[in-house]
Amino acid sequence: NRIVHFELLCETASLIIPPTEKNVVPLGACNTPNKISTTGSRKMQRSIATVSLSGTLPEKLEAIAAAGFDGVEIFENDLLYYDGSPREIKQMCADLGIAITLFQPFRDFEGCRRDRLPRNLERAERKFDLMQELGTDLVLVCSNASADSIGDEQILVDDLRLLAERAGARGLRIGYEALAWGRHVNTYQQVWNIVRQADHPSLGVLLDSFHTL
Numbered sequence: 001n002r003i004v005h006f007e008l009l010c011e012t013a014s015l016i017i018p019p020t021e022k023n024v025v026p027l028g029a030c031n032t033p034n035k036i037s038t039t040g041s042r043k044m045q046r047s048i049a050t051v052s053l054s055g056t057l058p059e060k061l062e063a064i065a066a067a068g069f070d071g072v073e074i075f076e077n078d079l080l081y082y083d084g085s086p087r088e089i090k091q092m093c094a095d096l097g098i099a100i101t102l103f104q105p106f107r108d109f110e111g112c113r114r115d116r117l118p119r120n121l122e123r124a125e126r127k128f129d130l131m132q133e134l135g136t137d138l139v140l141v142c143s144n145a146s147a148d149s150i151g152d153e154q155i156l157v158d159d160l161r162l163l164a165e166r167a168g169a170r171g172l173r174i175g176y177e178a179l180a181w182g183r184h185v186n187t188y189q190q191v192w193n194i195v196r197q198a199d200h201p202s203l204g205v206l207l208d209s210f211h212t213l
Contacts, residue, residue: 045070045071046070047069047070047071047102048067048073049072049102049104050064050078051075051077051104056082057079057081058092060078061092061093064096064098065096065098071100072093072098072099073100073103074102074104074136076105085133086130087134093135099136100135100136101136101138102136102175103134103136103139104140104142105140105142106127106140107144108120108145108146108149109124109141109159110144110149110155110156110159111150111156111184112144112149117159121162124163124166127139128167128170131172132170137171138172138173138174139167139174139175140175140177141160141163141176141206142179143176143178143179143182143184143185143191144182144185145179145181146183151184153197156185156194158198160174160198160203167203168201174202174204175205175206176191176194177191177205177207177208178190178191180210191205191206192205
């Protein structure tokens with residue numbers, strides 16, 4: 001039931017795969033619309049992050065739809081600089097025929113100073129509210145890069161399990177990604193080890209070639 005989410009070529013694509021299935025069918029996306037293959041009877045969906053394009057958010061969404069993508073990953077800064085509401089973005093995407101596949105990023109959560117954890121959980125709930133307004137169920141959580149973050153592995157596991165429990169209660173999912181400059185977690189092997197130990201169906205691995213290659 002875990003999510004495996006691949007981002008290729010500097011945040012331009014994603015691929016979600018349930019790794020426990022015997023015959024895995026790609027359910028996510030690839031960054032080049034004219035180079036898409038299909039597996040079995042299901043078509044691979046193609047998605048691109050708004051951070052990969054220039055322009056206003058509406059201009060980016062129109063360009064993404066015109067290029068033939070099936071979905072879009074909404075970068076938070078694009079929302080912050082847009083005058084409209086998340087619901088308007090949801091409707092705009094629906095009108096353009098593209099799905100909102102992911103919201104990103106949620107930063108500096110796991111391994112935070114213990115006095116900050118309640119505030120971080122409240123911050124997460126507000127992100128979950130935003131996701132539900134957008135109509136997406138997947139959020140990218142990148143590894144903590146804060147200088148005062150805690151590297152104790154059990155704390156990281158417990159924090160992410162707690163976050164996954166909060167997300168799962170609202171029908172949402174967490175994709176955990178290792179930033180190359182993460183303070184304590186900066187490789188996909190570390191991410192996978194933490195996700196395995198947390199062992200929650202709403203928590204999975206997000207692989208990004210920008211931070212890996």
